[in-house]
Amino acid sequence: MMYYMxxxxxxxxxxxxxxxxxxxxxxxxxxxxxxxxxxxxxxxxFDYLKAGDSMDDFLEDFPSVKKSQVIALxxxxxxxxxxxxxxxxxxxx
Numbered sequence: 555m556m557y558y559m560x561x562x563x564x565x566x567x568x569x570x571x572x573x574x575x576x577x578x579x580x581x582x583x584x585x586x587x588x589x590x591x592x593x594x595x596x597x598x599x600f601d602y603l604k605a606g607d608s609m610d611d612f613l614e615d616f617p618s619v620k621k622s623q624v625i626a627l628x629x630x631x632x633x634x635x636x637x638x639x640x641x642x643x644x645x646x647x
Contacts, residue, residue, distance in 0.1 A: 575626055589627075592618040599624060 576587045576596060587596045594616045602612040609624055 589619045589623050
């Protein structure tokens with residue numbers, strides 16, 4: 555069964571800023587999402603965090619990624635997953 559979630563984003567300007575945070579292009583890392591202006595896949599950050607490494611460890615190993623980019627991405631994910639009010643979105647089966 556496939557689910558689709560429609561989110562009515564309360565902070566649309568914040569969402570629009572995602573285009574300066576993440577790039578998805580078939581010409582860069584075969585289309586994997588990367589941090590804007592880098593070739594560093596976003597997945598690498600989550601691999602580091604899952605392995606118990608710190609954000610600073612990640613930033614040290616990938617100096618082309620800015621700390622502000624990592625923080626903005628984590629805030630975006632937090633906002634996306636923190637909706638407790640059902641008026642923000644609906645799930646359809």
